Structure formats: structure tokens, C-alpha cells
Amino acid sequence: MAAAIRLFCFPHAGGGTAAYWPWAGTLGSEIEVVPVPLPGREARIAEPAHRRMDSLAEQITRELAPSFDRPYAFFGHSMGAALAWEIGRRSAPLGVIASARRAPQLPTRRRLMSELPDEQFIAELGRLEGTPAEVLENPELVELLLPTLRADFALSEGFVAPTGQKLHCPVVVMAGEDDSEVDHEELSAWRAATTRSFRHRLFPGGHFYLSGGAPEVRREVRASVLEFAEHANLTHG
Incomplete structure (x- = not known):
């Protein structure tokens, strides 16, 4: 039997679908985890990465549209959370889970x-701990990936939502307690990014807390998605 809800998962800057592979089959039979491949990496490495959020969101919304044939929700980490929000404005998800953004x-x-400059940029990637050390220590691989990494950070850093634009679905915000890249005020401000319900929860860890608290994080993700579905049934059923 097909899962009742699709959870589309968007990666952090420089990240890919591999970040969400461990989630497959772990969120319950009701939820199908769908990691979303972006241009400029993995099987799409030959495609240029976008440097503007609006153009990326428009492309990915078009590509995902055929898969919006059953109820769906979005999860995004860091850059991926902003992308989830932008695609959410262009579609009708049950809800959005925004992580570390x-x-x-x-x-x-x-x-x-x-x-x-390249040397400082690579050092900062190492500090953030979102790019595997074996990648950063391989000059040929760094040279291959650097254009996508720079494009992702330009897109992520430059994105500010259009004035007055909001989602019309619930939003759950998650983050690490020791995340140096986002603070409490920036997380709480998500309340103004939706016309529906909002809540947030902190987990042990830093910006990439997802890799450290896997069982607890997955339980929260599952509970949030099922909560979105229940809310939709109460509202529209």
C-alpha cells in the first residue's frame, strides 16, 4: 500500500539527497520520504546551480508538481528550509518543517x-561541519564542487522573502541548541511567515544537529507530519 503522505526533503547549501537517505522507511508506513535532488550535484552535477532562490524554487516546483498527486509536506534544513518556504508559497503543502534557518x-x-576567497571559504565549510572532511581534503573534488557550493551560499545568503508573503499552512521550526548560525529571535520570527499555526523545538547540538540526534529528530518529524495531516482533516474533512 502506498504511503498516505509524501515528505519532500530539501538539503542545506552544498548538500544533497544523501543527507536524507537514512530516513527512508524510518518515519512510519504513512510517510514516504522523498529527498529532492537539486541542480549542480549528484546525478544533476552537469546542470548549473542556481544563484537566485526564486528561479530555483520555480524550477523545482515545476519538477515536483506531478508528485503532488497525494497529500504532501516539506522538510528543509538551512538553505533547504528557505527553499521549502518558497516552494510552499507556490504549492499547497500540508505543512512545512524548517530546520536551522x-x-x-x-x-x-x-x-x-x-x-x-577560496581558501577562507573552504575553511568556513570545515567549521560548519556540513561538508565531509574527505571532500574538503581532496583538491580535485573541491575544484569540481566549488562552483555549486558558492552558488548555494550566494543563493542562501541573498534570499529575503518578498514583503507580506506568507505560507497558508502550519510551520514547525527545529534547530540545535548550540547553533551559532541562527539565534532564538531568528527562529521565533518564523511565526510571522505563516497565517497558520507555528511552534518550534530545540535539540542538542549545533547547526548540523540532525546527524547527532537522529531518533529524537525523526520522532519529531514524524509527529509533525502526522499533526499536519490531522489538522488538514479537521479543517477540510
């Missing part, structure tokens, strides 16, 4: 990584 209406308050 400032609210979409807020500009970044941090140094722009995308403008750093």
Missing part, C-alpha cells in the same frame, strides 16, 4: 561566505 523575511546578519 532564520525566518525568510529576515536578511542574514552574518559574514557573507560566498564572497570569501
Whole structure:
């Protein structure tokens, strides 16, 4: 029997579908985990990565549209959370789970990584711990991936939502307690990014807390998606 709900998962800057492979089959029979491949990486490495959020969101919305044939929700981590929000404006998800990301209406308050020289840029990637060390220690691989990494950070850092735009579905925000890339105010500001319900929860860890608290995180993701579905049934049933 097909799962009742699809959960489309969007990666962080420089990330890919592999981040969500461990989730497959772990969120319950009701939820189908669908990691979303983006241009410029993995099987799509020959495609240029986008440097603007609106163009990426428009392309991915078109590509995913045939899969919106059953109820669906979005999960996005860091850059992926902003992408989930933008695609959510263009579609009708049951809800959005935004992880480790400032609210979409807020500009970044941090140094722009995308403008750093290569050596400093690579060092910052290592500090964030979102790119495997074996990748950063391989000069040929870094040279191959650097255009996509820079494009992702330019897209992520430059994105600020259009004034007055909101989602019309519930939003759940998740983050690590020790995340140095996003603070409490930036997380709480997601409340203004939707016309529906909002809540947020913190987990042990930093910006990439997802890799450290897997069982607890997955339980929260599952509970949130089922909550979205229940809310939709109460509203529309």
C-alpha cells in the first residue's frame, strides 16, 4: 500500500539527497520520504546551480508538481528550509518543517561566505561541519564542487522573502541548541511567515544537529507530519 503522505526533503547549501537517505522507511508506513535532488550535484552535477532562490524554487516546483498527486509536506534544513518556504508559497503543502534557518523575511546578519576567497571559504565549510572532511581534503573534488557550493551560499545568503508573503499552512521550526548560525529571535520570527499555526523545538547540538540526534529528530518529524495531516482533516474533512 502506498504511503498516505509524501515528505519532500530539501538539503542545506552544498548538500544533497544523501543527507536524507537514512530516513527512508524510518518515519512510519504513512510517510514516504522523498529527498529532492537539486541542480549542480549528484546525478544533476552537469546542470548549473542556481544563484537566485526564486528561479530555483520555480524550477523545482515545476519538477515536483506531478508528485503532488497525494497529500504532501516539506522538510528543509538551512538553505533547504528557505527553499521549502518558497516552494510552499507556490504549492499547497500540508505543512512545512524548517530546520536551522532564520525566518525568510529576515536578511542574514552574518559574514557573507560566498564572497570569501577560496581558501577562507573552504575553511568556513570545515567549521560548519556540513561538508565531509574527505571532500574538503581532496583538491580535485573541491575544484569540481566549488562552483555549486558558492552558488548555494550566494543563493542562501541573498534570499529575503518578498514583503507580506506568507505560507497558508502550519510551520514547525527545529534547530540545535548550540547553533551559532541562527539565534532564538531568528527562529521565533518564523511565526510571522505563516497565517497558520507555528511552534518550534530545540535539540542538542549545533547547526548540523540532525546527524547527532537522529531518533529524537525523526520522532519529531514524524509527529509533525502526522499533526499536519490531522489538522488538514479537521479543517477540510
